[in-house]
Amino acid sequence: MRSTVPAGRPNRLFRNLNSKIALIPMILTALVVFLGGTVWTVVYSFTRSGLLPRLTFVGLDQYERLWAAPRWIISIQNLAIYGVLSLIFSLVIGFILAALMDQKIRFENTFRTIFLYPFALSFIVTGLVWQWILNPEFGVQSVVRSIGFTNFTFDPLYNSQIVIYGVLIAGLWQGTGLVMCLMLAGLRGIDEDIWKAARVDGIPMWRTYLFIVIPMMRPVFITTLVLIASGIVKVYDLVVAQTSGGPGIASEVPAKYVYDYMFQAQNLGQGFAASTMMLITVAIIVIPWAYLEFGGKKRG
Amino acid sequence: MANISALNQTAAGFDAVSDQLGSGPRGKKPRRTFSGRNIVIYGTLFVAAVYYLLPLYVMVVTSLKGMPEIRLGNIFSPPVEITFEPWVKAWASACTGLNCDGLSRGFGNSVRILLPSVVVSIIVASVSGYALANWRFKGADLFFSILIVGAFIPYQVMIYPIVIVLRELGIYGTLTGLVVVHTIFGMPILTLLFRNYFTSLPEELFKAARIDGAGFWQIYFRIMLPMSLPIFVVAIILQVTGIWNDFLFGVVFTRPDTYPMTVQLNNIVNSVQGVKEYNVNMAATLLTGAVPLFVYFVSGRLFVRGIAAGAVKG
Amino acid sequence: MANSVSIRDLSLSFGAVTVLKDLNLDIRDGEFLVLLGSSGCGKSTLLNCIAGLLEPTDGQIFIKDKNVTWEEPKDRGIGMVFQSYALYPQMTVEKNLSFGLQVAKMPKLEIDKRVARAAEILQIGPLLKRRPAALSGGQRQRVAIGRALVRDVDVFLFDEPLSNLDAKLRSELRVEIKRLHQQLKNTMIYVTHDQIEALTLADRIAIMKSGVIQQLDDPMVIYNRPRNLFVAGFIGSPSMNFLRGEIANANDRLVFRTQGVDFSLAGYQTSETLVPGRKVVLGVRPEHIAVDGDVQGGERHEAVVDIEEPMGADNLLWLKHAGHTLAVRTGGARRYAPGTRLTLGFDMSLASLFDAETEDRI
Structure with a gap:
């Protein structure tokens, strides 16, 4: 009945052929777009590309010009201030909110819905509504003045010294809900017995959080940190909508620099160099994390 | 000696207990609703809630006021005279550059971008995730790692090469081009989402189906798909909000007459020409935010699950 | 077939x-x-x-x-x-x-x-x-x-x-x-x-x-x-008792000697020749050790009850014997208080000897 001849070993490439065909889009995306595109941009950042990409290498010229440009320096400064503060505040606020939400409170769902809804909104919407609220003629400043504090000044969007803090307020409003959710998921993932043990041992709640729970949540913190940080580097729409980089160039950010030089100033080389700098920044954040997260596991 | 004294103590304790029987604390420990602890917890949460709700409130009230009232009053006061004119204007006649047909054009564009992008990106990513989870072959994980690492690369780094490729293919500035871009950049998170989900399904199910003789597509359509409704809903939520809220790709990959709603909104509000009509601006902002907000409020827990799944497991 | x-x-x-x-x-x-x-x-x-x-x-x-x-x-x-x-x-x-x-x-x-x-x-x-x-x-x-x-x-x-x-x-x-x-x-x-x-x-x-x-x-x-030792230990619950010791010669008879106590190897069947001095492990299942009245003549050993685990149908005793702990299964009818002295009999025809080095059966 059955053949006694062993089945020929099919060519490895054609085994489960369908699964390989199905992965072609992913492989193309990974190799051509992500890897290829990145390498292409990095290579062209060493050229004298202007209106069109040209392969005339000029060494580090583009980078020298970049770091000599006041607008780039301001962009980097803004990114640093925005980044550090946004990290600290969103982690602290997010964790506190999550810890409060974790106290078996009533209306938990209502509160969560309220804290998280801004995350569903785009940065454009976020930027525009905070532009309106921070409008000195009609917004918070005028309201506070109208109730008697006539010297009250709060016009971050029109003051180049503090404009980035105005953007920060909007950014925190949009993003802390997400951090809260991640933290809450982390808190819920902690063994109930830890809390029971701490209670039986008579350890006050704040100490339990500080010395037991937070150290246990290290992975959640790190993941959140990396997520926020790599998001911060990309910050673009928020600034475009809220301040358009102004007043003057006081609230410029690197991502906007890239876009403006690539698509408006038609100075591609600058755009490529600036985007490569962004790439390096992200790499500095992500690589140590990836090393800790995945490199360590393989050996363990 | 020690044993005896311990015994005595136990006995004494026993007596004390029996003395208290019937009179001591009993049943549920009474709790006050307004304990200091509760005031701190609910107080803080309430203040935070006000901060988060305020902008939504300001948007709504501003959009319902007339301009004269805005100039006189403060932004937090409810409208004295409710008018829907700003909404009508924002939708039908606000100007961006030379076009004065309001946000309705951007809305239409966004819908036409959204539907195919969501469908295509989810189909491609779910099949990839399934192949990665169940049909591992040598090298597949390498590509997947590149994909995930790629998710962290700023879009700005990859945008220009994509522009060139799309231009060469003749689809730069077209709807097809934008769908391709959304599919590409949705790939890492969605593939991860689906891969993790399919991996979490019992592997034995897949094995049983293989023994039953089902092939790649048969297992996908007849075994996996019927079990994956929740994750598809999560993916749809993720993509609908993500693509609707996109600004960068809209600006780069579309032309002014095919701008999505976010780009058009920004152009309306931040245009330097003409008198600023804050009420129209806020109505336009609300209109643009309405779609993701609707998705968010309707989907509730699934939305949370989506971002948590996408983020924490990443 | x-x-x-x-x-x-x-x-x-x-x-x-x-x-x-x-x-x-x-x-x-x-x-x-x-x-x-x-x-x-x-x-x-x-x-x-x-x-x-x-x-x-x-x-x-x-x-x-x-x-x-x-x-x-x-x-x-x-x-x-x-x-x-x-x-x-x-x-x-x-x-x-x-x-x-x-x-x-x-x-x-x-x-x-x-x-x-x-x-x-x-x-x-x-x-x-x-x-x-x-x-x-x-x-x-x-x-x-x-x-x-x-x-x-x-x-x-x-x-x-x-x-x-x-x-x-x-x-x-x-x-x-x-x-x-x-x-x-x-x-x-x-x-x-x-x-x-x-x-x-x-x-x-x-x-x-x-x-x-x-x-x-x-x-x-x-x-x-x-x-081998692994199989012996894996099968059976509670596990087989293992005693480490060596083959010795006592009065011209081959014995298994551990902690100064000798076990006659008279009934043990093996194709190998047992050489005195060889390091071995003796394995005896708990149900192959007879207690008190059940001991059928032959060699007798003394042991003290350490812990008793009554299981209904039978009774599991943990005994102290010559520095070892032995598990012994007895009938469920009789109870033993801790500290009780017992007489044990070992059935060598049902026991196993393993080489201490290779852990293979001898």
């Missing part, structure tokens, strides 16, 4: 980790073979290789004398039952049973016939229209067996099929699987970590450790004459 499944020099490694090593195994037609071992020993891996769900690194697999090493699972003439049942949750029981046949494009009439037969054998007829979620664990496992049954295959593979069930159901289904085997007379390969399942079901047991079969034998042989 012909071989139903033959495995030749099978090896499997994942990167640097070797799971199976040059494994050879012949399973006779109609045999019930149990692969027994603790988790990670490679037993499930071996089963998955036979099923074609894992590709071996090297070696060959024959089913019904046909080399199936490179065949797809569906073409191997096997059916498989999984620990988690692996029923397709969105299909009714009937659909679950018929899915594989539909995929194979079998005529509807034949499908119906086979499903009806399987349902009758397993008594799941009334459940056919239900979904898996509406079934109890035992019913689910029956459906899972039915799915293998309808395929009308030569070889049944079971991957810890009873491990997800509670103790009572497990013993019920164990009997049913045995009855099924007696009725169908198919070859069955059954993976488990439960020694009771192995001892009760198997025609032969293959005990595995680190990807190597330690002993392949009739259950009673494995129980009474374990080939």
